[in-house]
Amino acid sequence: MAERIYCGLDLGGTCIKAGVVRAADRKLLSSVSVETCRQRGPNFVIGRLIEAAGLAVAEAGLQMERVAGIGVGTPGPLSHRRGVVFQTSNLPGWVCEPVVERIREGTGRPATLENDGNAAAWGEFWAGAGSDVDSLAVLTLGTGIGAGIILQGRLIRGGRENGGELGHMIVQAGGRPCTCGQRGCLETYASAHKLALRFAEALSAGETSSVAVAGDEEITSVQIAEAARAGDPLASRIWDEACYYLAIGCVNITRICNPDRILLGGGLINAGKQLLLKPVREKFALEDWRLACPEQPLAPDIRFASLNTEAGLIGAAGAVELAIEEGLIHV
């Protein structure tokens, strides 16, 4: 019997990542990236997804017929069960797009759809830093905060398929406005992008920092991390606050999901363990909720994710396996 092959697609606002994964050892055989061209609307973008799948399969030296299924991670809200993306805030014009059907028609292969945060979490569980535990929560700290929850080996999509949005958990009622319409979401304090935004706002409001900004250039979380490391007071304060809110997020995840492990992924973790992971762990430990029972420690360990920018596409590929188990894809 030929070995089973999955294709994974990760649809972002800027680019589409695609790859082919061998089921047996969960090894990534190819990885390509194409521009999303989101301004050209859903039909065009779905065409790009189909194209990217073809490129990834070719890059792996395979034919499309060899692929057992194609998994797609996209922003939500969406229906995994129906394969439809309802709409997404960063892709203009998307209204109830039947992504799974279109990809199946365009490639001739069965397809399945997952929220991008769920796909990245599933990737870490299936083939990354969560593959040795049963229960896992993942926060992907990028433009926003993507998230996913796995309990007893099962991906928790929520009752109406759009749960798991830990980045939009309100941790500071009445706090900073979020792009989602709420206030005080974890994301507004601790995503890479919004941390940088917050820093820029502080500068605009007259606070001073050693971070030099040339003209219209955008400040990045990397610059803020460097400045915080060098002791810049404003950068340190905002960085520290991001770590604090991440720790609060980890407390809530522990209270609600009680996983074995919490993984932090996404661009922000390039700041490194000393600057990010250590303070998050320390602040988490300060929240003195751990009722002692030496036999069964209730607190998760908090670590960095390991699949970097490929978590989403690997997880989307791995989601084909879920769809097979659920009877959504027949092989």
Add this chain to the structure above:
Amino acid sequence: MAERIYCGLDLGGTCIKAGVVRAADRKLLSSVSVETCRQRGPNFVIGRLIEAAGLAVAEAGLQMERVAGIGVGTPGPLSHRRGVVFQTSNLPGWVCEPVVERIREGTGRPATLENDGNAAAWGEFWAGAGSDVDSLAVLTLGTGIGAGIILQGRLIRGGRENGGELGHMIVQAGGRPCTCGQRGCLETYASAHKLALRFAEALSAGETSSVAVAGDEEITSVQIAEAARAGDPLASRIWDEACYYLAIGCVNITRICNPDRILLGGGLINAGKQLLLKPVREKFALEDWRLACPEQPLAPDIRFASLNTEAGLIGAAGAVELAIEEGLIHV
């Protein structure tokens, strides 16, 4: 074949409730209550649980042998799988008590253990205001806030069996200190007891209210509800804030669990729909996160629970069915 009978026990700090439920129609056949006598320690209290089970079975006109299993809801942290209560903040002296084993020995019947918040939620799902949906979250607003989550018909205990603690979700980082050691837990703003505590603190701090307190008498949430209804400014403010935080809690539940329905139960709901449910719903709707897709509304409906003070014991009885399905109890 004789009809299947379950016994349910609900262990509270003040009293133990016990009842017998007929599996076929989930009807409560008997309900008794005995004092917990918690100061006498775990052995005594577990003896009281056994006694209460006997009383409930006798009250239903049955013999203990007729009971398929006994479900016990207790405070946590605990292990459902192992049948052990690790410790509980309101029962002195409890350290890794093998409750299930002791009850089995004391009654001759198999037993199962659930967190009391989970038991109450399961009761509403199994036999109450959540019996017509697939996914449900329940907040029981009493001394603290007990909670439970059911997704796709499955009770979500969390990775290490102590999740579902929505009352200890931090909604106001750095906010009011909670008895659990954290700050800003939902419970500190919206449980019946802590709302009253908050009101008493405001009075002590010199704020004035029409609520008259005689001597050392404790103010109750019922009095505050009455005063809020009559327009007392302090009572109205604190009541309104409780509703606000409950709405924030419902937003987070929606984001994380995305259930079909959220139920509010416990003593606080005696305040009535107009004073409690209506403002919670209104404030929830203000959090404008609902991305529109007419085909699939993502927001849950928010309602009152229906089993009142019997949710916990009915749910504990219903949990016997779960334990049978899980192979923990053999019939």
